[in-house]
Amino acid sequence: MENLKEELRNIIAEVIEEEDFADNDDFVMNLGVDSMMALEIIAQIEQNYNLTVDEEYITRIRSLNEVYDLVIELKDLKVEDQPANV
Template sequence: MSETTQALDLEDLRTTVADVLDVEEKELTDDAHFVETLGVDSLMALEVMVVLEKKYGVKLREEELKQVTSLRKAYDLLAEKLEAR
């Protein structure tokens, strides 16, 4: 992919997702459930997906997104996608 694609870092991912969701980074723990704990709705989830796809240069399928319920799961999915390239 492009040279501008960022390397995956959990703390950088936390900062990015917290910014998109407009929550404090300390609220976005590794296992905080996006919907149940943070009140993320489908529009916010879509916005996170778009930002992550652009930042990391990956394409996420809808089925994959449904599995991303926490920061840790988002990290694991992105790591898998980046490794597969």
């Protein structure tokens, strides 16, 4: 799971063009992330992890820790939605 956090850090760093940020730095207040950057982060996550991030989750994406928690939650939901092998 720690690899996932590093992968997410790399995605975020690439989009915001900033590599030096803490796991709990607020994207807007500390890093100057705007809505277009947030959408790009979401698009990269959807593409890299084959997930769908609903618009309602956008406001939850305020730090690396929150992005990490969201991706874990969505991955778990995706597994639950898969039909059981019979």
